Amino acid sequence: MSGPTMLIAVDASLRDEVAALREQNERILELLSGTAAPGKPKVKLLRVSEVLERVGFKKTTLFEAIKAGRFPEGFKHGNLRLWRESEVDAAIEALSGAAGN
Secondary structure (H helix, E strand, C coil): CCCHHHHHHHHHHHHHHHHHHHHHHHHHHHHHHCCCCCCCCCCCEECHHHHHHHHCCCHHHHHHHHHCCCCCCCEEECCEEEEEHHHHHHHHHHHHHHHHC
16 A cells, blocks of 8 residues: 555544544543533542542652552553542552551
């Protein structure tokens, strides 16, 4: 495949990728603003600073725990790393349970 045919295939692929990213962006904005569709449980997303406040770690310790698989890595949205509040709460429970043993 070369020339115009290749450009059309690449253009269609990019269009699909852009559409998927727009959908993801809209969903994340809904979650952040609390305007998610009715009937669905609201998901709160936490930024790094909020996670650090909850766990009481320094940033380096948090990312070491992520690398070691002891804490969820969250997901990237642009330059942000976000975590679902429920995942952070579960990880804190698991860490506190492990510390008590």
